[in-house]
Amino acid sequence: MQLPRFIMFGHLRWLPAAHSALPIRWSATAAARLPWPPARRASAIRPPVSPLAIFILLSALILNDPVAAATFTVGSTRVEVEVRNSVMLPIPDARARGWVSGTTLVLEAWAAGYQTAHIELAAPSHPGAIVHHEFVLADTPKRLSARDLTDHPLQSVHFEKGQEGYPASQYGITALIPKKSWPRPSAANVEVMDLAWSIPLKSSCTIESEGEFHRVRLTLPRRALDLTGTDLIVYFNTEKSYLQGEILRWLKALEKVEKVISPPLGSAMELARFLFGALPRPQVEATGQVPETLRQLYSRADRFAELHRD
Numbered sequence: 001m002q003l004p005r006f007i008m009f010g011h012l013r014w015l016p017a018a019h020s021a022l023p024i025r026w027s028a029t030a031a032a033r034l035p036w037p038p039a040r041r042a043s044a045i046r047p048p049v050s051p052l053a054i055f056i057l058l059s060a061l062i063l064n065d066p067v068a069a070a071t072f073t074v075g076s077t078r079v080e081v082e083v084r085n086s087v088m089l090p091i092p093d094a095r096a097r098g099w100v101s102g103t104t105l106v107l108e109a110w111a112a113g114y115q116t117a118h119i120e121l122a123a124p125s126h127p128g129a130i131v132h133h134e135f136v137l138a139d140t141p142k143r144l145s146a147r148d149l150t151d152h153p154l155q156s157v158h159f160e161k162g163q164e165g166y167p168a169s170q171y172g173i174t175a176l177i178p179k180k181s182w183p184r185p186s187a188a189n190v191e192v193m194d195l196a197w198s199i200p201l202k203s204s205c206t207i208e209s210e211g212e213f214h215r216v217r218l219t220l221p222r223r224a225l226d227l228t229g230t231d232l233i234v235y236f237n238t239e240k241s242y243l244q245g246e247i248l249r250w251l252k253a254l255e256k257v258e259k260v261i262s263p264p265l266g267s268a269m270e271l272a273r274f275l276f277g278a279l280p281r282p283q284v285e286a287t288g289q290v291p292e293t294l295r296q297l298y299s300r301a302d303r304f305a306e307l308h309r310d
Contacts, residue, residue, distance in 0.1 A: 041088040074098040089168040091150040109135040113222025140225040148238040171221040189237040194228035198253040201267035237278040254291045268293045
């Protein structure tokens with residue numbers, strides 16, 4: 001019986017081999033934390049180079065390699081795998097495995113927020129063979145739409161799904177919205193939610209002016225793509241007037257999120273902050289159904305106003 005092999009990669013110890021998933025750790029940023037020696041002024045006499053400096057330099061060269069491959073064994077075959085996204089960036093926390101089925105070597109790779117990919121190759125017939133493969137994982141498919149807080153579709157908003165300029169650990173959404181449709185552009189006035197739960201998903205937001213449009217660049221955690229439905233909605237606070245029924249719909253959505261003790265994504269307080277800046281307080285309080293998280297924000301605002309009253 002063949003004993004399982006242990007694989008050392010960087011500072012990680014990996015368990016092998018066939019039928020086990022191996023985490024792929026990319027360490028392109030690790031070199032930034034290395035204790036580089038201070039710069040020295042030029043001198044006519046070159047000081048001796050310490051062994052520690054040589055070790056640090058060699059470690060930095062190795063850790064800065066962005067295309068390092070995970071290596072594991074399947075039977076007697078050594079397998080090297082790289083996993084990248086659509087713009088060829090290494091995917092952090094990607095996983096891979098392999099197994100032999102008859103005369104076929106099957107390799108599989110996956111990561112949160114990406115589609116699983118696999119390939120079938122002819123299994124090498126000679127022991128000690130090396131197989132190298134590069135996976136390019138596609139994004140988990142999503143339908144994007146834009147709405148205001150009355151749930152009215154914003155047909156003038158255009159989306160770009162390309163992931164250029166976004167890290168592989170985040171899913172990027174680029175939205176172009178006419179300036180006249182969004183009078184107060186700010187990160188607080190836009191949110192990304194799924195259709196079913198209305199849980200806020202936004203990680204970051206940057207806004208740039210581009211002619212008659214605002215270019216809004218939003219990021220979500222990749223795992224959000226696996227934990228939500230097919231549709232993602234980008235909500236813009238366009239400062240429209242609201243009917244009381246529309247206010248109640250948002251308050252009920254917030255109450256539903258409050259009941260989730262440990263939400264896998266977003267939180268009730270994040271949704272409350274978005275609604276705090278979007279919904280008129282008098283209309284919210286007139287419903288008599290103010291959720292607890294929103295009530296806390298109103299209380300903080302009152303205390304702040306009291307402390308700064310002339």
